[in-house]
Amino acid sequence: MALGTWQVHRMHWKHALIARVDGFQHAPPTPAPGADAWSGLRGELDEYRRVALQGVLLNHEILVQANTRLGAGFWVMTPLRRDDGSIVFINRGFVDAEHRDPGRRGETPPAGPIRIEGLLRLSQPGGGFLRSNAPAEGRWYSRDVAAMAQFLGLQPVAPYFVDQSANGAAGIHAPAPRRWPVPGLTVVHFRDAHLSYALTWYALAAMTAAAMVYGARQEWRRRAKGAI
Structure with missing residues (x-):
């Protein structure tokens, strides 16, 4: 559960980062x-x-x-x-x-x-x-x-x-454009898979809890039969 919650926080941080960088891309250059x-x-x-x-x-x-x-x-x-x-x-x-x-x-x-x-x-x-x-x-x-x-x-x-x-x-004298080097190839992309990671951790937590409940019930039944 803690790991899933951490991924949710990371997701919000990543979304804020993406929004900030996207704003940079559409803003005029600053010194x-x-x-x-x-x-x-x-x-x-x-x-x-x-x-x-x-x-x-x-x-x-x-x-x-x-x-x-x-x-x-x-x-x-x-x-x-x-x-x-x-x-x-x-x-x-x-x-x-x-x-x-x-x-x-x-x-x-x-x-x-x-x-x-x-x-x-x-x-x-x-x-x-x-x-x-x-x-x-x-x-x-x-x-x-x-x-x-x-x-x-x-x-x-x-x-x-x-x-x-x-x-x-x-x-200053506006030279003609050149072919090499080729500028403008920076890839601005941020992988955003935190939601799927969070759901995975929450699912594992739920499965673990279900397994513990199942195991506890089996143990209770075994002890109940032994008492009879």
Whole structure:
């Protein structure tokens, strides 16, 4: 019964989360948090918020393994230096194995100031499931912004990155759109099976109670026959 009730509470929490993120998706972008707000960022309040920021993309990138609707490949993580000198990593989008070399992607990123719109995502430290990031070997399984900044020798770095939206990059001189990387592939989906879990736990509790009642009745009958 306790586990079923816990799942009900989780269901209400999940529904509130879904409603909050859905509201983010339909709201205009807000300025990306500056250094004075970094310590107050919380996943339940800020993850997937639409943000906008401006700066210069640096001539560095880190490829993080990814699986998208386009298949297996890599996220292209590029540091952007803002006017105040802080660094925010931008997930510029997806490339497949054929286009992991920047020279094979066609148009290069804008060299001057650029405005980015996208979804705020908190850092993903450590690595992937059963796989740790190995920076020295060029193997990245999670978007750990602190580790990426340390590897590239960049500071100060925001504790979040921005998943660039499909139409979320505009240079001051409005460069033509590029094909690779492919932005806008972030999947915003939350599994919501808490009601079925709650019903399962409640059913198990009811079955256990019924079995106890049945066992108690059988024991009472056995003792009653023995007394006769």
